[in-house]
Structure formats: structure tokens, C-alpha cells
Amino acid sequence: MNGESNKLRLIRIGIDTLNEFYVILSANCFVCKSEGFETLTRVLVTHNNKSIVATLAIIHSNIMSENDASLSESAWNELGAQEGDYVTLSHLPPVTSFKHVRSKIFGHAIDEHAFYEIIQDIVAGKYSNVEISSFITACSRDNLDINEIIYLTKAMITTGKQIHWDFPLIMDKHSVGGIPGNRTTPIVVAVIAAAGMIIPKTSSRAITSPAGTADTVETMTPVDLDLTRMRQVIDKEGGCMVWGGKLGISPADDIIIRVERPLDLDPEGQMIASVLSKKAAVGATHVIIDIPVGPTAKIRSNQGFLKLKEYFTTIGRAVNLTIEVIKSDGIQPLGKGIGPALEAKDILAILKNDKKAPYDLKNKALMLAGAILELGQKAALGKGKEAAREILESGKAYKKFIAICEAQGGFREPPDALYTHDIVATHSGTVVEIDNRNLALVAKLAGAPHDPAAGIEFFAKQNMLIEKGQTLYRIHAQTKGGLEYSISFARRMPHIVKLSRE
Amino acid sequence: MNGESNKLRLIRIGIDTLNEFYVILSANCFVCKSEGFETLTRVLVTHNNKSIVATLAIIHSNIMSENDASLSESAWNELGAQEGDYVTLSHLPPVTSFKHVRSKIFGHAIDEHAFYEIIQDIVAGKYSNVEISSFITACSRDNLDINEIIYLTKAMITTGKQIHWDFPLIMDKHSVGGIPGNRTTPIVVAVIAAAGMIIPKTSSRAITSPAGTADTVETMTPVDLDLTRMRQVIDKEGGCMVWGGKLGISPADDIIIRVERPLDLDPEGQMIASVLSKKAAVGATHVIIDIPVGPTAKIRSNQGFLKLKEYFTTIGRAVNLTIEVIKSDGIQPLGKGIGPALEAKDILAILKNDKKAPYDLKNKALMLAGAILELGQKAALGKGKEAAREILESGKAYKKFIAICEAQGGFREPPDALYTHDIVATHSGTVVEIDNRNLALVAKLAGAPHDPAAGIEFFAKQNMLIEKGQTLYRIHAQTKGGLEYSISFARRMPHIVKLSRE
Numbered sequence A, B: 001m002n003g004e005s006n007k008l009r010l011i012r013i014g015i016d017t018l019n020e021f022y023v024i025l026s027a028n029c030f031v032c033k034s035e036g037f038e039t040l041t042r043v044l045v046t047h048n049n050k051s052i053v054a055t056l057a058i059i060h061s062n063i064m065s066e067n068d069a070s071l072s073e074s075a076w077n078e079l080g081a082q083e084g085d086y087v088t089l090s091h092l093p094p095v096t097s098f099k100h101v102r103s104k105i106f107g108h109a110i111d112e113h114a115f116y117e118i119i120q121d122i123v124a125g126k127y128s129n130v131e132i133s134s135f136i137t138a139c140s141r142d143n144l145d146i147n148e149i150i151y152l153t154k155a156m157i158t159t160g161k162q163i164h165w166d167f168p169l170i171m172d173k174h175s176v177g178g179i180p181g182n183r184t185t186p187i188v189v190a191v192i193a194a195a196g197m198i199i200p201k202t203s204s205r206a207i208t209s210p211a212g213t214a215d216t217v218e219t220m221t222p223v224d225l226d227l228t229r230m231r232q233v234i235d236k237e238g239g240c241m242v243w244g245g246k247l248g249i250s251p252a253d254d255i256i257i258r259v260e261r262p263l264d265l266d267p268e269g270q271m272i273a274s275v276l277s278k279k280a281a282v283g284a285t286h287v288i289i290d291i292p293v294g295p296t297a298k299i300r301s302n303q304g305f306l307k308l309k310e311y312f313t314t315i316g317r318a319v320n321l322t323i324e325v326i327k328s329d330g331i332q333p334l335g336k337g338i339g340p341a342l343e344a345k346d347i348l349a350i351l352k353n354d355k356k357a358p359y360d361l362k363n364k365a366l367m368l369a370g371a372i373l374e375l376g377q378k379a380a381l382g383k384g385k386e387a388a389r390e391i392l393e394s395g396k397a398y399k400k401f402i403a404i405c406e407a408q409g410g411f412r413e414p415p416d417a418l419y420t421h422d423i424v425a426t427h428s429g430t431v432v433e434i435d436n437r438n439l440a441l442v443a444k445l446a447g448a449p450h451d452p453a454a455g456i457e458f459f460a461k462q463n464m465l466i467e468k469g470q471t472l473y474r475i476h477a478q479t480k481g482g483l484e485y486s487i488s489f490a491r492r493m494p495h496i497v498k499l500s501r502e
Helices: A030-035 A073-079 A098-105 A112-123 A129-138 A146-158 A185-194 A213-218 A227-237 A251-263 A268-281 A302-318 A340-351 A359-375 A384-393 A396-408 A436-445 A480-492 B030-035 B073-079 B098-105 B112-123 B129-138 B146-158 B185-194 B213-218 B227-237 B251-263 B268-281 B302-318 B340-351 B359-375 B384-393 B396-408 B436-445 B480-492
Strands: A007-010 A022-026 A042-047 A050-059 A068-071 A086-091 A171-175 A199-203 A239-243 A286-293 A322-329 A419-424 A429-434 A455-458 A471-477 A497-499 B007-010 B022-026 B042-047 B050-059 B068-071 B086-091 B171-175 B199-203 B239-243 B286-293 B322-329 B419-424 B429-434 B455-458 B471-477 B497-499
Touching: A022 A030, A022 A086, A042 A073, A050 A073, A068 A073, A068 A086, A098 A112, A098 A129, A112 A129, A112 A146, A112 A251, A129 A251, A129 B129, A129 B251, A146 A251, A146 A268, A146 A302, A171 A185, A171 A199, A171 A268, A171 A359, A185 A199, A185 A213, A185 A239, A185 A340, A185 A359, A185 A384, A185 A396, A199 A213, A213 A239, A213 A340, A227 A239, A227 A396, A239 A396, A251 A268, A251 B129, A268 A286, A268 A302, A286 A302, A286 A359, A302 A322, A322 A359, A340 A359, A340 A396, A340 A455, A359 A384, A384 A396, A419 A480, A436 A455, A436 A471, A436 A480, A471 A480, B022 B030, B022 B086, B042 B073, B050 B073, B068 B073, B068 B086, B098 B112, B098 B129, B112 B129, B112 B146, B112 B251, B129 B251, B146 B251, B146 B268, B146 B302, B171 B185, B171 B199, B171 B268, B171 B359, B185 B199, B185 B213, B185 B239, B185 B340, B185 B359, B185 B384, B185 B396, B199 B213, B213 B239, B213 B340, B227 B239, B227 B396, B239 B396, B251 B268, B268 B286, B268 B302, B286 B302, B286 B359, B302 B322, B322 B359, B340 B359, B340 B396, B340 B455, B359 B384, B384 B396, B419 B480, B436 B455, B436 B471, B436 B480, B471 B480
Parallel strands: A007 A068, A022 A050, A171 A286, A199 A239, A286 A322, B007 B068, B022 B050, B171 B286, B199 B239, B286 B322
Antiparallel strands: A007 A086, A022 A068, A042 A050, A042 A086, A419 A471, A429 A497, A455 A471, B007 B086, B022 B068, B042 B050, B042 B086, B419 B471, B429 B497, B455 B471
16 A cells, blocks of 8 residues: 555456446455445546546455455446546545435426426436436436426436537437337338438437337448447438437437336426427427327327327427427337347338238328428428339439438348248137237347348238148247247247137 | 257356346347337346346446346345346236326326235335336325225235234334434333333434444444344343344335435325334334424424324324324434444433433433323323333333343444544534534445444534534544545534534
């Protein structure tokens, strides 16, 4: 131990703990003893002139000495630290903005500046997941009034990057989740850009589903573009389909969503702030919000739809967005493919006007594209969908789609899987119920989205008459292990497609 | 990979993550890929016929191969697993009892059975800390009515061990926190047991303070007793002073407190359930609750005191406890010592009737002991304190204290520290303010409670006139590093004792 007794040497053990920074110390570490640090303490870790707040984990084995410290992967990146560098640990004053959360718990509203402080601290990594969970819970139910949602949205916008464009109209769309295979985005972008409008679309990767829009598009073209590259694509083609994760827009949203998911809580206020902060930060001016309504969708009643519509519109206005909210049918999955490449094949079939292309997905995409055309006054009211159909069926949308892909780094055909296996009906009957959750799980066990070609082709739509021996769905897998794994699960779950017994 | 593809071999890397179980896998692990597991996923880990729910962490370095898994220390213990054993990992159905928490968030009350399910799942380790944080937040503010607190208390009692005694009256006491040095327990136990009553007192170790009652008692006698040994002590001496951690009473409380602490939330409902569940589970029948009221104490107004008194009394009755609530002075620290051995020396001085013994601590202990004597009808109303004083000053309490220590494994003198250093007044003046929080931190930096002899002797009570050069407090440390560390902090914090300027 030398003069500066709380300096520790960094060694890498490579633990990934997502957004929450961890620092790992030996149980024998002098700093632990003298500072009274214990597991789960939040400490300030300083490397050169940069500091982060990290949660402490203690390690009892001899893979670390008493003079070593290690970091979770995210913390290495954030500090820009190298193995062998030194860090200093110190006690952390309580995160002061958490007093606003505590005040909310005790029934007081959060004002604009307080929301900014909370979100700024969340983005800076100062909140543990336990604190974020408390924030989410305190803001659940109807606990946020419309002003508070506006403050939250603004705070999420201003604590991230904001993109500005030199065009008067910037179009965008968002579908509120809940419906599998709802992969309309690439079709909508192609139609809208082909109509001469600007649509800088960003999408996310899968979090729990077998494919996110970014995963699907990535089987056809690179999506991993930074802002400079994204601008080049927009300047050239008017539209793009990129992964939002590299742009630094609304970073608080990504952090909050990771904690909401295990809680299975998606409070309305935070959902609206999440969607609108990303749209405003990406520079959109006009946004179509698609809200599927149905018995198993996120929104289940017309009353719920109308309230959400009012909120989206009012809060959008407060952050300079013109919002149009559309109610769509939220009863059934859309398209045939589940998994990145299989969903991409549906999209290409629609763009190429293939006769076998899934009609439901095409219809939904045309409805949304039509609404955007009307909102941007490229089509008269009530004429948008037909205008969109013309652009699609004339082949202009396909041409634009390929041009966008080329501008993003080149078009490629989505891959085929090495192995397939058909799950067939064990008796005849009508499809009365589809277990979407376990269907998605079969696709994930087959390897989606990690193996882009993996997933499911689904043939048994609601109310279809199925003969004994007919294929209900086809599993696609890239590895033999993945195939066996998903087949064995599918066999244990015979009611993923439930058939009536005559 | 063999037939059972999701079996992994256990290796030990010794990570301590407290109550939350973790399973650690290599990023290349086949199970991760095929199951779609990602960091922070909750998974079911099965070893032989026992399963636990654990949070997943992914490790990217080569300290683990793709066929290995590791566990956090608590998970090794829970599963009884050995290095080289095999575990199976599988997807976890959502913790169903969390639906009750979600329902609470949406404004509905939690019924008796729902509380039982939640607490049972928390005790079984099925809740992540993120979920526990949401539960605590949802139950904060005035969100729990008196029936819900009763259900919560009962659930916390019945999900742990419950101790039964063959005596009609079992006495106990609890002080609601907030006042440093409030170490009355050993004195009260000695007086009450000397009076011939039964008082099976359990205490906790320090969590964030420089000493818990169990740490202090441990400098004089072993406290680490299991239930069998505890029974022997009670049968022989009528009183004991043991650490509650080995008895398995109200295990939910320990888990919940660990998450409340970083949130700095201690919701009233959970505080009451925490205290009363431990008292009921330990078999108490009559309990004195000491509530210090003062401007920096937990309870700050008479109104707050009266409400809490009503809750304790009513909820106590529902779980068969006779409760008496006492309001005490919550303005100042008590006694002279801060840290295990130094607090023990205060206690011994009082028990031995040493003239230099701190009067304030003695007075408070006599008041509480007197209240218990009255509650158990060993003294007439209004005569308890005098009866307690007689037992103490006659030397009977000291004799009983030594007898209890001998029964617990032998009495020993609390240790002296190797190093001391006096912090002196830099000018003359009256003590106008004491920064209890940073005073506690000096004691911790000196090594308390890890080094039992470390801590502070405090000489500068409120309103005392101090001369320049007079000792304000004396730091005790067991290591030179600890001494230097605490002195350097004390010098950076000159206003821990604030003196008036004439």
C-alpha cells in the first residue's frame, strides 16, 4: 500500500451487466475494509479525470488480488480504461435527484427542472436499476399528468443528441407494440420515399422478440449507420431504415426500457414519452402513430384508444410534432415469417408484387403509408391508400427500396436456413386459437434473431380449415442443435396452434 | 454437447451479490444462444432436485468455457452445490405473484393470500432486486391500509421460523432507529432478566452504522447462537442477547431492508411489519416500542408519533402482541462510545455503577426497563423506573449480565485499540451542532464495525463549553492505515462538532 491508499489496479474479467456499471473488488481489498464498502454499495470510480457511479460486487476467490479492481464491460467502455490502469474509489453522495422520485412517491408532482435532473442522472449512469425501478413504479398508473409527461418527454429529448434537417417536412411512423410480425416499416419507408417525401426511419433490434425491425432490415442491407452516413442516405434517397442505437437519441429511453421489461410494466406516460422523444430527437415533424386494438393487444378498448390518442396528440404538439393517430386491427399476427430473414422475405414478396405475398401485411402497410401521404398532403383525404397502392404496385416502391439499400451499403438477399422441419396437424379441424407467445419462443429456440435465417414460416391463420397431416408451421434453423431444441419444445407444446375437434 | 444439451458444469469464481442469486455463463455458451438468454434475464437453475431463480450475467473473458456455469456465493449455498456438479438452466415463467404488485400499482388493495404469495416468493429468491424495489415503492406513502399492514406482517411471520416458549409472558423491546449510540438493549435485558422475567432478545448487526447491537455484544460474549443454544440460555438465565440472523425468523425482512436502504425509503407500513413480524416470530407476548421524537430523528412531530403509536398497537393486537409505545427524546446521541468495543465499555460502566458512566444512556435504559417491568406487572404503574434503578444499582443487573454472557459461551472484556488520536478544538466556544452522519463515517473509516476496537470516544455534547485545545473526540483504530484514513477525513470535515464563536 502506497501513499494514495485507495488506488487499485484494473484487471479484466469481462462481466457484462448491461447498462448498470459494476466495479468488482476482492473481499480482502483494503479499500473495502477501510471505506466500509459492501456488496451493492454505490461507489464513485475515477479513472484519470473521468468518474462513473458503479455498484460494488465482492469476489471471494483468488482470481483477483487485494490490490486489483475489475469493471463490468459497460464501465470499461464508459471510462475508456485499459487493463493495468489505476482507478480511485470513493464514497458517493446520495444521487440528489432521487429526492424528486421520493417526493413523487409521497404524492407531489415532478416539475420540469426536476424531470430534467432525474433523466440527466439516469443517462449519466448514476441510478442503479433498483432506483430506476422505483422511478418507474412511482410514475406508473395514472400518476403522471399530461404536463409531467411533457416534461419527461422534453427531458428525454434534451439529454440525448438531436438531429436537424434542412427540409420542411420530415415524416415518421410508429406502431405501438403487441402484434407479432407487424413488419410494415420497410414497405412504408419505400412507398413514402418513392413519393418524394423525407422519412429518416430509425428502428430497434429485438429485445425479447424473435426479430426487431432493425434485425429484419439487416438481412438485406447494413443498418449500423452513424449520423453522417444516415444523412448521406437521406440526401440521396429521401428515406432510410437504420438501427437507432448508434445515433445517441433519447438514451434514457433505452435504459428505462431495460428495467421496465422484467417488471412487465409499460406505464402509459413513459410509453408516450419514449415514442415521442425518439421521434422529436430524430427531427421528425409529422408522425403517424398506429395503435392496434384487440383482445390480446396492448390497447383493448375503444375508450383506451381514445384516451391514448388524445395524449399522443397533445404531448406531440408540446414538442412540435404533428401527430395523427390510427386505430388498426390488433387481433391477429401479420404476414407469414417470424424471424429476421423470413420476415424480410415477406417484405420483398410484397415489394415485388409476388402473388403469394401475405395480403394482410401488405394491406396494413398501405393503410399506414396512405395516412402519411395524406398527412403530408401528397394525397387528398381518403385517397392516400390508393395512392400508396399505385406506388407499390407500379414497382416504384421496390426500386426505391433497392436504391435505399444500395445507399446504406448494398442490397443482399436474406439468407436461407440450413435445416427445416415441418410441424403438422395431428387431426383435422379449424384454427381456433394461436399461442403467439410460445410460437415466438419456438422461433427463438431455433436461433432467431441471433441466427438471422432461423425462425418460423407460419401457415395456420385463424379460422383456416386444416387437414390432418397438413403443415401448421415450418421451423427454420441454422444449427442442428437449434433445430432439435425447438422441435423438442414444439412437441411439448401441442396447442401452439389449437384446432377445433369436429 | 451431449444429449441433454442444457447441462452445464459448475466452476467457482466466488462472486458475492448478497440476497440476489446470480448465474454466470460464458458469452459463447450454447444454452445462452439457443435459449435466447441475455444479461439480466431471470432463469431457473436446477441442481439435483432443487431449483432456484437466478439473474443471468454473461462473462466475455476466457476464465469460463462454453460448457461452464458459475453461481454467486448465496446461490452455491442455497443449492448446496459443489464445484464440478452439473446444473440445468431453463426459461422462467413470470413470477406470478408479481401480478399482485402490478395490481397494487394500479390502485387495488392486496388481500391476505396475495401478500402471502408475494412474501413467499421473495423469501424463495424469486424476486429480483428490481422487482423488490417496485414492490417497496408501490407500498410506500400511505398506500397500505391497516389491514394490508396486518396481512404483510402475518405473511412475514409465517414465511419464516416461529419460536414458541413454555412461559406465559415473553418480554421484548424495540427502538425505532435514528439516534446514534442508542445501545440500551444489553442493560435492559440484564435488568429484566434479573427481575425474573423472560426476554429472548435478538438483535441485528450494523448495516450502515459503525455498530449494531449484535456487534457491540459480540465484543463481550458470542452472539452467533442457533435456536437450541438460545433456548438453553433462556432456560438458565431468562434473558439472552443474540444475533437474529441465524434463527430464520422473518427472512423476508432482511431481504426487503437490503433494497430499501439504497433507496433511502423506509415506508411506515413496511417498518411496522418488519418490527412486529420479528417480535411475533421470536415468540414475544409483550413489547415496548421506543420511538425517539426530535428534529433529526425518524419521527419529527407529536402527530406523527401518535399515528405510529396507534398503528403499532392495533397491528400488534392482530398478531397477538401486547404493545406499549413510549415517546423518548430524539434530539441527541446517547453515551460516549461509537463502535462495538467503545459502546460495550459504556454499557459495562453503567452496569458496574462506575461514576463516569454516561448518565443519558443509563437514564434511557432505566426508563425502558421500567416500562417493561410495569407492562409485565413486576412494578406498579409509575414505579417501574425506580424498580429498574434498584436492580441496576444493587449490582444484580451486572451479575445477571455476566451470567448471561457465561451461558452464551463466556464473558470477555471488550478490546482496546492499538492506536488513538485526539481531534481537538481549534478555538473556544459552545457546542451548537453535531454532524452525526459524518461522525459515524469517521468511526467507520477508523475500521468500525469490522475492527471491533475501532471507533470514537465522543466528549463534546450539545451546549458544552469547550476550551481551545480541548479534545472533541478521540479516534480509536486497530490499523495504522485506518487511523490515517479517518484522521485525514476528520481534518477535511472541521464542522463535525460546530462550536459557537464568542
